[in-house]
Amino acid sequence: MLSASLPICLVVSEPAYAQSAIEKALVSDAKSFNVDFAADELEYDTDNGIVTASGDVRMKRDDDRVRADKIVWNRKTGEVNAQGNVMITNANGDIAYGDKVALTDTLKDGIVENLLIVLSDGGRLVAANGVRKGGVSTLERAAYTPCAVIDENGCPKVPVWKISALRVVHDPARNRISYKGARLELF
Secondary structure (H helix, E strand, O other), X not given: OEEEEEEOOOOOOOOHHHHHXXXXXXXXXXXXXXXXXXXXXXXXXXXXXEEEEEEEEEEEEOOEEEEEEEEEEEOOOOEEEEEEEEEEEOOOXXXXXXXXXXXXXXXXXXEEEXXXXXXXXXXXXXXXXXXXXXXXXXXXXEEEEOOOOEXXXXXXXXXXXXXXXXXXEEEOOOOEEEEEOOEEEEO
């Protein structure tokens, strides 16, 4: 597994002399932030500034982390696309799971398809898709429950109550979840 911590760059698995040249080129134009990463395989397209990592990929910037089967990072546009078993953990300990995720290179803002958010307090938000911008998550065709969704044996169970809505907005800074077109379901 490849692993490194470099200013805004990933290093490809090429011979050491070529890797050193690529690393120097990437570091010379780097901004003032670090991205830590690990992956089974890395490729770097120097002409287009695209890094492709595959096989248990892990990226970390500040306190935000992304894990996926494959991540493609366009260094020119700052877009990070993650696919397959995507898991995003933020500084608050909330974990978002999705099939396909497009993020900015800050790893804070982006778009997720088929989303599940496990909040640090145990609550759950699920949605067909979601957008996170400025720390606020907006979820479409979503549901929220603070109740347990598995029993003591680890088997799935229907929560005691949940709120379903056309749109759910989660603003952790204000500790608020708001709903549009909401329906409360009990028992």
